[in-house]
Amino acid sequence: MPSEPSDLVADHVLEFPGGYTRTTGPVIGRFLTELRERRLVGVRTAQGRVLVPPLEYDPGTGEPVTGEYAEVGPAGTVRTWAWVAEPRPGHPLDRPFAWALIRLDGADTDLVHAVDAGEVKAMRPGLRVRPRWRDARTGHITDIEAFVPEVTMMAAPVRLHYRLRPGQALTRFLEGVRDGRFIGCRCGACGKVYVPYRTSCPECGTPVSEEVELPGTGTVTTFAINNLPDPRAPEVPFVSAYILLDGADTPMIALVGGVPAHEVRQGMRVRAVWVPEEERTLSMTNIKWFAPTGEPDVEL
Amino acid sequence: MREVAVIAFAQTVHTGHDAGLAEPELVGPLINEVRERTGLREFGFTCSGSCDYLAGAPFSFVSALDAIGAWPPISESHVEMDAAWALYEAWVRLQHGDVDTALVYGFGKSSQGDLREIMSVQLDPYYLAPLGLDQVSYAALQAAALGADRAELDAIVRRSRADGRANPCALDLPDPSEEEGPGVHPLRAYDAAPITDGAAAIVLAAGERARELCERPAWITGIAHRIEPHYLGMRDLAASASAADAARAAGVGKGPVDVAELHAQFSHEEIILRRALELPDGTAVNPSGGPLAANPVMATGLIRIGEAASRITEGRAARAVAHAASGPCLQHNLVAVLEG
Numbered sequence: 001m002p003s004e005p006s007d008l009v010a011d012h013v014l015e016f017p018g019g020y021t022r023t024t025g026p027v028i029g030r031f032l033t034e035l036r037e038r039r040l041v042g043v044r045t046a047q048g049r050v051l052v053p054p055l056e057y058d059p060g061t062g063e064p065v066t067g068e069y070a071e072v073g074p075a076g077t078v079r080t081w082a083w084v085a086e087p088r089p090g091h092p093l094d095r096p097f098a099w100a101l102i103r104l105d106g107a108d109t110d111l112v113h114a115v116d117a118g119e120v121k122a123m124r125p126g127l128r129v130r131p132r133w134r135d136a137r138t139g140h141i142t143d144i145e146a147f148v149p150e151v152t153m154m155a156a157p158v159r160l161h162y163r164l165r166p167g168q169a170l171t172r173f174l175e176g177v178r179d180g181r182f183i184g185c186r187c188g189a190c191g192k193v194y195v196p197y198r199t200s201c202p203e204c205g206t207p208v209s210e211e212v213e214l215p216g217t218g219t220v221t222t223f224a225i226n227n228l229p230d231p232r233a234p235e236v237p238f239v240s241a242y243i244l245l246d247g248a249d250t251p252m253i254a255l256v257g258g259v260p261a262h263e264v265r266q267g268m269r270v271r272a273v274w275v276p277e278e279e280r281t282l283s284m285t286n287i288k289w290f291a292p293t294g295e296p297d298v299e300l
Numbered sequence: 301m302r303e304v305a306v307i308a309f310a311q312t313v314h315t316g317h318d319a320g321l322a323e324p325e326l327v328g329p330l331i332n333e334v335r336e337r338t339g340l341r342e343f344g345f346t347c348s349g350s351c352d353y354l355a356g357a358p359f360s361f362v363s364a365l366d367a368i369g370a371w372p373p374i375s376e377s378h379v380e381m382d383a384a385w386a387l388y389e390a391w392v393r394l395q396h397g398d399v400d401t402a403l404v405y406g407f408g409k410s411s412q413g414d415l416r417e418i419m420s421v422q423l424d425p426y427y428l429a430p431l432g433l434d435q436v437s438y439a440a441l442q443a444a445a446l447g448a449d450r451a452e453l454d455a456i457v458r459r460s461r462a463d464g465r466a467n468p469c470a471l472d473l474p475d476p477s478e479e480e481g482p483g484v485h486p487l488r489a490y491d492a493a494p495i496t497d498g499a500a501a502i503v504l505a506a507g508e509r510a511r512e513l514c515e516r517p518a519w520i521t522g523i524a525h526r527i528e529p530h531y532l533g534m535r536d537l538a539a540s541a542s543a544a545d546a547a548r549a550a551g552v553g554k555g556p557v558d559v560a561e562l563h564a565q566f567s568h569e570e571i572i573l574r575r576a577l578e579l580p581d582g583t584a585v586n587p588s589g590g591p592l593a594a595n596p597v598m599a600t601g602l603i604r605i606g607e608a609a610s611r612i613t614e615g616r617a618a619r620a621v622a623h624a625a626s627g628p629c630l631q632h633n634l635v636a637v638l639e640g
Contacts, residue, residue, distance in 0.1 A: 013355075013502075014353075014357075020425075021425070022425055028426050032426075051534070052533075053531070053533075054428075055529075055531065059528075059531070059535075060432065079443045079445075080445040080537065081441030082437060082441045082444050082484050082485060082486065082487070083440075083485035083486075083579070084437060084484050084485075085482050085484075085485065088416070088417075088419055088434060090420070090432035091432045091434075092431055092432055099433065099437050099438070099440070099441055101441060101445070101532065101533050101537075102533075109531075109533050109534045110532075110533030110534075111533055112427070112428060112431065112433065112441075112532050113431065120485065141426065141427050141431060142430055142431065219535055248456075250609045278439075
């Protein structure tokens with residue numbers, strides 16, 4: 001009586017050490033020889049089609065191909081592709097890549113190979129690609145490590161250094177901020193009150209002479225909830241808002257805090273929260289943010 | 301042509317894991333089952349289909365003969381292909397006229413290795429195999445060429461698995477879910493047939509012998525296979541010209557088709573095959589669950605013929621079509637028409 005199936009198991013490897021030695025024949029051999037020289041060739045059929053990779057017989061008619069070889073590529077066009085998100089040990093690349101049918105320029109058939117495109121979004125039918133050759137080539141289909149997209153974009157880094165001075169008006173405003181005060185100005189001609197302080201009226205162009213101090217209270221006129229971190233903001237999400245200080249005709253931009261972002265609204269009454277006096281400098285960072293006063297909302 | 305019919309079909313209760321049975325142990329009970337069902341002790345010809353690479357051992361099919369009993373010597377042959385092609389060889393053998401019965405069987409345990417990589421060994425050794433192009437990857441290239449609709453693919457997998465759950469021989473697979481892991485885009489993991497161990501056997505008989513041995517033989521009124529170029533870049537992957545040619549040669553379109561059992565190992569292959577075989581909308585496709593519910597490699601194609609024939613012998617269909625495929629991206633296709 002046979003016993004029940006047991007848990008006995010053995011590892012078994014099927015391998016031909018060093019690999020089989022395969023004769024290429026003249027047609028495949030020509031292709032692989034040219035590949036070693038970083039050239040891609042196809043073979044012409046009696047009908048004039050160029051088969052890439054070359055085969056001994058025309059797959060359409062079964063006739064032997066001609067002895068005529070045509071250089072193709074090296075660029076080609078992706079016709080069909082499939083994306084490998086998780087490469088396997090036997091795959092040509094150890095990072096995500098595409099398998100593709102590539103119609104090399106001058107060929108009438110498609111070559112199967114890998115495309116190292118970086119990300120799936122880079123893949124599309126019609127993508128132009130070129131081979132990336134291995135340094136050490138032996139006459140093997142993997143002498144092409146992979147195809148890579150043609151260059152259609154480049155990075156253009158820019159980095160310039162400046163030394164900026166704030167000018168008279170901003171310096172005056174920052175002096176006020178250092179002391180925990182909002183300094184604005186009134187236009188002698190049109191009467192508009194601006195904050196921050198400026199030296200001329202942006203509306204009528206008149207030089208400004210009258211300095212005005214504004215209170216630390218105001219009203220939110222509009223706001224944005226920011227979900228991207230910013231070094232100038234304490235947390236994410238944070239709210240940046242236009243705040244119309246009481247007595248001013250134009251709003252200034254500042255953070256709103258001390259309230260959940262989704263509770264911030266137009267018309268909300270707010271008051272400036274300053275950093276402790278000993279931490280203050282000639283900088284806008286003196287204003288930690290504006291926090292709700294708890295007063296009823298204002299109709300805008 | 302000599303009339304030839306399927307008169308018996310048996311298959312294992314397939315498993316998604318190695319159940320601890322060696323190949324001859326999978327085959328043996330099936331041979332006994334079809335012997336009992338037909339009353340035949342010996343067959344005029346025996347032919348099997350299997351693949352040495354599944355077990356990683358040369359001539360592994362020889363050991364399966366232990367399950368048949370090959371002494372005194374029998375007339376036997378083997379194809380290193382799905383056993384549907386063993387059935388084709390047996391059908392041709394029966395055309396000779398000197399024998400009247402044939403036993404066909406196929407078996408495979410794809411649980412023993414890594415099927416995705418084993419299937420790469422069938423690729424041409426110069427241009428494709430060295431790339432490490434695995435089975436799911438080349439199938440995904442074909443699915444991309446087809447531009448298959450995701451909802452249609454999902455519906456095929458869902459229907460196949462539901463039918464499989466109703467088939468006592470197929471695997472019990474849940475509705476498809478993305479949690480089954482990544483595939484190769486555009487295919488998802490569940491678009492591929494499951495790893496399966498199993499076997500199947502069919503008995504063919506010719507003419508009067510078939511009528512003696514079976515109440516309602518499933519007559520093979522047409523059978524043909526066609527192949528196309530191997531290299532994937534030399535053919536239109538979005539269609540299967542060879543399946544269409546085989547279907548025409550087998551006469552699929554000469555009558556209504558109640559049932560079609562298609563050897564689609566990936567969901568998109570069903571779409572390609574329905575078009576190639578020009579199946580009418582009313583045809584029930586893979587009511588057994590098909591390969592997406594059980595894929596004992598090297599028996600899966602033979603099972604398509606067995607399932608289609610069963611519907612004839614059980615009187616549930618008048619005309620059925622069976623299909624088997626071989627090679628990468630449906631390179632080689634066999635189509636049979638079965639009638640009551």
